[in-house]
Amino acid sequence: MDKEVVDKLENAGIDTSFHAKVLAIPIRVNGNKEPIPIQDEISVLGGEIVVPRVGLKRISKLFTGNVQPPSFQKGPTPEYMWFFLLIEKTAVDFCSCTGRIERDVEFEKLYTQLRRRPDGRDPNPLFSYIQAAARLYMSIRDVSQAEFEGVVSRLARSARAHSMGPTSRNYYEAVSQHVGIG
Secondary structure (H helix, E strand, O other), rough: OOOHHHHHHHHOOOOOOOOOOOEEEEOOOOOOOOOOOOOEEEEEEEEOOOEEEEEOHHHHHEEOOOOOOOOOOOOOHHHHHHHHHHHHHHHHHHHOOOOOOOOHHHHHHHHHHHHHOOOOOOOOHHHHHHHHHHHHHHHHHHHHHHHHHHHHHHHHHHHHHOOOOOOOHHHHHHHHHHHOOO
């Protein structure tokens, strides 16, 4: 957790309890509607409130404790739902805003890379957004390395399970309906 991020969001009037609604990361695009990758600062949207310039630490600096997650074999458990939702909603928002609906194999690749190299980079700008979503959640809640890896591994497995071949986009369709966008 990063107390500075929590304080900044709460001072702006954003509820960081995740009881009411999920936060959002606005998708930035240039004049050609091409996505602009996220670096270390993001804007955070909480309902009608926008907090610009929220600095996020690297994921490796946000690991806290040694809590072991459940297997997630049957999907997210209630205590992890908001973590999954923030990452998946950010991914769907990215695809919807940019018109770049990623294939299932790309989602699986990006989630796998996030697990293996949480502070890494990828040429696909979507990676920076899902990474930022994880960083934002981990700035608000204590998350161990095992919990992070468990959540991201489950996301990769979910993308793989939805895949019907190299061109399918079933994961995006399923998640967009789940988060209320599709």
